[in-house]
Amino acid sequence: MLSADRLRQDSGESRQSDAKAELLRRGEHVMTVCNACRYCEAYCPVFQAMENRTAFATGDMLYLANLCHNCGECLYACQYAPPHEFGINVPRVMAEIRASSYEEYCWPGFMSSAFRRNGVAASLLLAVASMLFLWPFVQSWAITGDFYGVIPHDAMVGVFGLVGLFVVVALAIGVKRAWRSYIAPTYIVSAFRRTDGPAKAGTDGPAKAGRYVRAVQDALTLRHLHASGADCTSDIEQRSPWRRWFHHCTYYGFLLCFASTSIAAIYHVVFGWRAPYAYSSAPVVLGTLGGLGLMAGPLGLLALRHRRDPQMTDPAQRGLDESFIVMLCMTSVTGLLLLGLRERPAMPALLIVHLGFVLGLFLTLPYGKFVHGLYRMAALLRFSAEAHR
Amino acid sequence: MTEPVPAPAPFEGAVDVAVLGGGNAGLCAALTARQSGASVIVIEGAPKEFRGGNSRHTRNLRSMHDRPTDLLVDAYTEDEFLTDLLRVTGGCTNETLARRVVRDSADCPAWIRAFGARLQPPLKGTLHLDRTNVFFLGGGKALMNSYYAAAERLGVRVLYDAGVEGLEIQDGCFKCVRVRMNGRLWSIAARAVVLAAGGFESNLEWLREIWGAAADNFIVRGTPYNTGKVLSLMLDHGAQPVGDPTQFHCVAIDARAPKFDGGIVTRLDCVSLGIVVNRDGERFYDEGEDFWPKRYAIWGRLVAQQPDQIAYSIVDAKARGLFMPSVFPPIDAHSIRELADRLRLSADTLERTVTAFNRAVQPGHFDHAVLDDCRTHGVSPEKTHWARTLDTPPFWAYPLRPGVTFTYLGLKVDERARVWMSNGHPAVNILAAGEIMAGNILGQGYVAGVGMTIGTVFGRIAGAEAARHAVG
Numbered sequence: 001m002l003s004a005d006r007l008r009q010d011s012g013e014s015r016q017s018d019a020k021a022e023l024l025r026r027g028e029h030v031m032t033v034c035n036a037c038r039y040c041e042a043y044c045p046v047f048q049a050m051e052n053r054t055a056f057a058t059g060d061m062l063y064l065a066n067l068c069h070n071c072g073e074c075l076y077a078c079q080y081a082p083p084h085e086f087g088i089n090v091p092r093v094m095a096e097i098r099a100s101s102y103e104e105y106c107w108p109g110f111m112s113s114a115f116r117r118n119g120v121a122a123s124l125l126l127a128v129a130s131m132l133f134l135w136p137f138v139q140s141w142a143i144t145g146d147f148y149g150v151i152p153h154d155a156m157v158g159v160f161g162l163v164g165l166f167v168v169v170a171l172a173i174g175v176k177r178a179w180r181s182y183i184a185p186t187y188i189v190s191a192f193r194r195t196d197g198p199a200k201a202g203t204d205g206p207a208k209a210g211r212y213v214r215a216v217q218d219a220l221t222l223r224h225l226h227a228s229g230a231d232c233t234s235d236i237e238q239r240s241p242w243r244r245w246f247h248h249c250t251y252y253g254f255l256l257c258f259a260s261t262s263i264a265a266i267y268h269v270v271f272g273w274r275a276p277y278a279y280s281s282a283p284v285v286l287g288t289l290g291g292l293g294l295m296a297g298p299l300g301l302l303a304l305r306h307r308r309d310p311q312m313t314d315p316a317q318r319g320l321d322e323s324f325i326v327m328l329c330m331t332s333v334t335g336l337l338l339l340g341l342r343e344r345p346a347m348p349a350l351l352i353v354h355l356g357f358v359l360g361l362f363l364t365l366p367y368g369k370f371v372h373g374l375y376r377m378a379a380l381l382r383f384s385a386e387a388h389r
Numbered sequence: 390m391t392e393p394v395p396a397p398a399p400f401e402g403a404v405d406v407a408v409l410g411g412g413n414a415g416l417c418a419a420l421t422a423r424q425s426g427a428s429v430i431v432i433e434g435a436p437k438e439f440r441g442g443n444s445r446h447t448r449n450l451r452s453m454h455d456r457p458t459d460l461l462v463d464a465y466t467e468d469e470f471l472t473d474l475l476r477v478t479g480g481c482t483n484e485t486l487a488r489r490v491v492r493d494s495a496d497c498p499a500w501i502r503a504f505g506a507r508l509q510p511p512l513k514g515t516l517h518l519d520r521t522n523v524f525f526l527g528g529g530k531a532l533m534n535s536y537y538a539a540a541e542r543l544g545v546r547v548l549y550d551a552g553v554e555g556l557e558i559q560d561g562c563f564k565c566v567r568v569r570m571n572g573r574l575w576s577i578a579a580r581a582v583v584l585a586a587g588g589f590e591s592n593l594e595w596l597r598e599i600w601g602a603a604a605d606n607f608i609v610r611g612t613p614y615n616t617g618k619v620l621s622l623m624l625d626h627g628a629q630p631v632g633d634p635t636q637f638h639c640v641a642i643d644a645r646a647p648k649f650d651g652g653i654v655t656r657l658d659c660v661s662l663g664i665v666v667n668r669d670g671e672r673f674y675d676e677g678e679d680f681w682p683k684r685y686a687i688w689g690r691l692v693a694q695q696p697d698q699i700a701y702s703i704v705d706a707k708a709r710g711l712f713m714p715s716v717f718p719p720i721d722a723h724s725i726r727e728l729a730d731r732l733r734l735s736a737d738t739l740e741r742t743v744t745a746f747n748r749a750v751q752p753g754h755f756d757h758a759v760l761d762d763c764r765t766h767g768v769s770p771e772k773t774h775w776a777r778t779l780d781t782p783p784f785w786a787y788p789l790r791p792g793v794t795f796t797y798l799g800l801k802v803d804e805r806a807r808v809w810m811s812n813g814h815p816a817v818n819i820l821a822a823g824e825i826m827a828g829n830i831l832g833q834g835y836v837a838g839v840g841m842t843i844g845t846v847f848g849r850i851a852g853a854e855a856a857r858h859a860v861g
Binding site: 032033035036037038039040041042043051054073074076077078079080081082083084085086230236237 | 438439445446448505507509512513514525526527528529530531534535537538647650652653654710713714715716
């Protein structure tokens with residue numbers, strides 16, 4: 001009787017000992033079985049992208065892994081799922097390949113495994129270190145409601161500016177590496193450039209741009225978490241919208257907080273309006289709404305994670321997944337506390353704690369789950385480009 | 390044999406309806422009976438992970454409709470469906486029951502959806518079914534999951550890993566079923582029973598009794614749990630059989646498939662693109678005779694009749710990309726001789742076969758979508774369509790074996806799904822649904838998705854009838 005192992009051996013691929021190659025081979029085996037079955041075709045883009053292929057090289061696997069939303073519909077529907085001897089578990093193998101791709105793209109490389117296993121502890125430690133780092137910048141412990149009275153504006157801008165720059169560079173290098181490995185520039189660039197002549201150029205341009213607008217819309221609405229009409233499954237035959245809603249809370253909460261900070265910076269730099277701002281002002285209102293979203297979203301996601309079917313998730317990535325959630329949550333909790341207690345004696349200490357978490361969050365962005373936003377978006381863009389070729 | 394012990398807490402009290410078999414037909418019967426107010430227990434032979442019988446490998450259901458629906462285009466009328474059934478069975482069907490299946494198939498999609506199962510238009514590559522068959526989103530196992538979840542919500546009790554060992558029947562009246570579970574024998578009494586335990590295709594011993602040593606080379610495409618136990622118990626109790634006891638539906642599948650449960654991914658669809666040779670390196674049938682449905686259905690039998698029940702489908706580089714990828718990689722070689730070596734065939738014979746075939750190929754316009762004019766002249770057997778020379782390396786070969794899908798032997802039933810006994814009367818409270826009675830309608834042949842239609846329609850009839858008998 002032929003087992004899954006035998007099946008893989010027969011594929012004639014040269015035997016490679018290293019774990020990453022083995023993981024990719026496992027992915028290739030899974031996709032080969034899926035591509036001969038295709039029952040899951042209507043579930044999500046992974047299977048539609050798969051059907052455009054007859055072979056699954058490294059770049060294909062990284063692309064498909066970053067398209068997968070780890071919902072589990074295909075696992076429960078699979079006639080070859082474990083304990084069947086083919087042992088097909090798409091969400092699990094995709095999760096593992098995805099994590100391995102994050103490590104591969106990560107810069108600097110040595111940081112890649114730092115957050116994998118003990119991500120939550122490492123992130124919290126980094127936050128505490130950031131607090132200690134910020135301590136010497138304190139110029140006054142007086143309670144005036146003015147944060148810049150505690151830490152001078154220039155110091156804050158200096159520290160966060162440098163960290164921000166580092167984060168942007170690290171993320172950009174990651175995207176560049178992902179671009180080389182699976183986004184396959186030819187797809188995206190050619191889809192914009194390819195025109196059959198001047199007459200068509202005028203009409204093709206917008207149409208092509210439109211398909212990328214669609215990919216962005218899909219990302220912003222998380223369409224693929226309810227792609228087949230109903231919500232994705234959360235367990236066998238249990239559909240639930242909560243994963244989607246908590247993600248929305250997190251994502252849009254993050255954006256609102258970002259908007260709040262940006263507006264405050266404009267107030268300060270352009271108009272010379274000094275904090276603290278009124279409770280009804282734009283920075284406070286946006287920051288409060290965003291903070292609430294960033295509290296509800298991550299807490300919800302964390303709760304859902306613990307109820308997920310362990311078959312589908314890779315326990316080795318717990319740190320990677322959870323550190324980002326925990327840091328987001330702590331940032332918003334301390335931010336809201338700071339807002340509520342800004343006239344109280346605890347304010348300066350709370351400010352240091354909050355800024356420590358923000359700094360820690362920033363520093364860990366390139367090494368945690370945050371990067372999925374970039375890599376998944378890239379995969380969706382490529383999917384749109386492919387779908388219209 | 391262990392002495393039956395009284396049932397423990399899980400099945401205390403009288404059960405109205407016992408359903409033997411937890412595939413599509415069994416679940417349709419259980420859900421219907423439960424909705425009619427009966428208490429229901431489903432006795433499934435497989436463990437939970439492999440529940441659902443052969444239904445877990447299916448993907449669609451044939452359904453008549455007079456006008457386009459949200460899933461199906463045009464119309465597929467009662468007469469057309471019935472004509473298709475009469476054609477594939479060669480008239481070997483009970484027309485009354487066949488018409489009942491066809492008529493009731495119209496309502497199946499809506500009924501299925503009512504339990505939360507999701508349907509979709511045909512998968513890519515199956516567009517020839519877009520008028521006739523609705524597809525299960527995610528396939529048959531997803532459908533079974535929906536049914537089991539609905540059964541749980543409605544309070545249907547399900548026993549897994551529970552093999553039927555005996556039936557107590559007195560004067561055509563079912564009393565109780567003996568079930569082996571957790572290493573013990575339990576006795577479960579019910580007012581009515583629905584037999585939905587499938588055929589005997591995974592009972593290798595039974596197949597060997599009929600087919601001799603050849604059966605050892607058969608591969609069972611579906612569940613290993615269709616042992617035919619319930620079927621044989623009923624025949625021993627004097628139920629009237631229906632269908633040819635020696636026949637089964639079988640297709641040519643990749644010889645490297647697992648012995649059981651390989652399902653859809655082991656199918657091969659490149660026969661028409663090249664030649665097929667047997668163990669002796671000789672061609673034995675017109676590979677270009679017909680399109681997929683017919684080709685698919687006859688090649689299993691053709692391979693079963695070859696020495697050692699093995700054959701090899703050989704194509705060259707021109708066929709690449711023209712057929713569905715198989716789960717197993719092709720055996721490839723740069724010359725016919727090398728290919729013969731890799732297949733352990735006689736290189737001289739295979740080369741002679743290919744040369745003779747190539748020489749006989751006539752010029753034509755190759756078109757795989759129609760019965761084209763590419764044919765051979767002067768070789769035996771001729772290839773009547775899609776004949777192109779095998780001359781462009783790399784050459785690819787796939788080994789073929791007969792893959793058994795289902796058996797035709799079943800229990801004779803009437804329009805109310807009642808099982809008929811040899812005394813010429815229907816049993817009082819014994820109903821049958823699914824593959825165990827499909828032979829009434831499918832005496833021979835097969836048409837895509839009709840097994841699920843028969844299971845759904847007769848499952849519902851049997852469930853309603855059982856509930857009527859049990860709770861009035």
